[in-house]
Amino acid sequence: MMLEVAVKHAFKGFSLDVAFKAPPGVTVLSGRSGSGKTTLVNAVAGLLMPDQGCIASGDWVLLDTAKGVRLRPHKRRLGYVFQEGRLFPHLTVRQNLAYGAWFAPKDALREDTARVVEMLGIGPLLDRRPAALSGGEKQRVAIGRALLSAPRLILADEPLAALDEARKAEILPYFERLRDEVSVPILYVSHSASEVARLATTVVVLDAGRVVAQGPAADVLGDPHLRPGGARDVGAVLTARVLRHHEDGLTELQAGGLSLFLPQVAAAPGSSLRIRIAAHDVILSCERPQGLSALNILPGTIAEMRAGDGPGAIVALDTAAGRVLARITRRSATAMALAPGMRVHAVIKSVAVAAFDIGLVF
Numbered sequence: 001m002m003l004e005v006a007v008k009h010a011f012k013g014f015s016l017d018v019a020f021k022a023p024p025g026v027t028v029l030s031g032r033s034g035s036g037k038t039t040l041v042n043a044v045a046g047l048l049m050p051d052q053g054c055i056a057s058g059d060w061v062l063l064d065t066a067k068g069v070r071l072r073p074h075k076r077r078l079g080y081v082f083q084e085g086r087l088f089p090h091l092t093v094r095q096n097l098a099y100g101a102w103f104a105p106k107d108a109l110r111e112d113t114a115r116v117v118e119m120l121g122i123g124p125l126l127d128r129r130p131a132a133l134s135g136g137e138k139q140r141v142a143i144g145r146a147l148l149s150a151p152r153l154i155l156a157d158e159p160l161a162a163l164d165e166a167r168k169a170e171i172l173p174y175f176e177r178l179r180d181e182v183s184v185p186i187l188y189v190s191h192s193a194s195e196v197a198r199l200a201t202t203v204v205v206l207d208a209g210r211v212v213a214q215g216p217a218a219d220v221l222g223d224p225h226l227r228p229g230g231a232r233d234v235g236a237v238l239t240a241r242v243l244r245h246h247e248d249g250l251t252e253l254q255a256g257g258l259s260l261f262l263p264q265v266a267a268a269p270g271s272s273l274r275i276r277i278a279a280h281d282v283i284l285s286c287e288r289p290q291g292l293s294a295l296n297i298l299p300g301t302i303a304e305m306r307a308g309d310g311p312g313a314i315v316a317l318d319t320a321a322g323r324v325l326a327r328i329t330r331r332s333a334t335a336m337a338l339a340p341g342m343r344v345h346a347v348i349k350s351v352a353v354a355a356f357d358i359g360l361v362f
């Protein structure tokens, strides 16, 4: 199933004109503040009636202005996860979940409640009311309620934005499981580079109401010409497998035949991980460095370079482990005579990779 969205809408002073495809999995809408993400989500939800648009997945048509099709919001079969859980305060968790299921069409293929409860770890919370739940727990219940309404699409508009770092870290794995174990596609709005790197199957980048990039996450995040969240957010994503945990606290990973060492990762040997490597944490070296404290040295070939207006440059390196981006100074790029096609080594400190930048693939 492939959701196809094309929407045009003009407000005074801002126009949205976008078209993108959301394949199964998580499609993250990213882009700076005011780029049109919420307007687009509202159009999908049916809360905004755009001037023109077509939103459909096969024969399931939510909107087709040319044909006069405009499904009302409650007919769209969408599951929502908002910033704040928006649970019913007077109902218990069990009743909140049942409310979601009550809205599912009788003939719909529904997730099994017990499975959803297990997947989200909310069994012990079933008899509590929302006032007795933490922010993270509320959000897990909200995800469960959305899932049990048998949605054909889940809309998550910055669902972690209101949570502190610890709660974010608690919730993200549930979205990872949702992506990998539930067949409902998810449209997920996020500003956070880590969330995008960990969750996205597909990334759609908006800027001033237009789509400036869309495609598989590794391609979009590995494109040195894009920096949706600013220079500090540039970083590529690698997929690696846990090989073993060493006694000195390091975890050894394998990616494309190369070893990577990171501070202890809480995942069993054999697990598959997505790791965001921030471009500013990568050093480039022409020779294979010797006598260096950094443990991760990935040889590769320069694929592309982008010199910005300031002192920085982004170098895209294709390694056996995948695409790595390095943010270095233009002065260094010139001094090292870096150019596409050149063989260099990417050097990454183990401790530079934060736990929050490591996601699980289920």
Ligand SMILES: Nc1ncnc2c1ncn2[C@@H]1O[C@H](COP(=O)(O)OP(=O)(O)OP(=O)(O)O)[C@@H](O)[C@H]1O
Residues within 6 Å of the ligand: 011, 012, 014, 031, 032, 033, 034, 035, 036, 037, 038, 039, 040
């Ligand atoms: N009802 C409206 N009338 C006029 N302009 C609007 C309306 N709603 C949104 N806009 C404008 O449309 C632009 C896009 O807003 P939108 O909320 O979609 O951005 P966003 O990418 O979701 O931003 P943020 O990340 O800050 O939530 C903004 O310039 C906003 O001021």
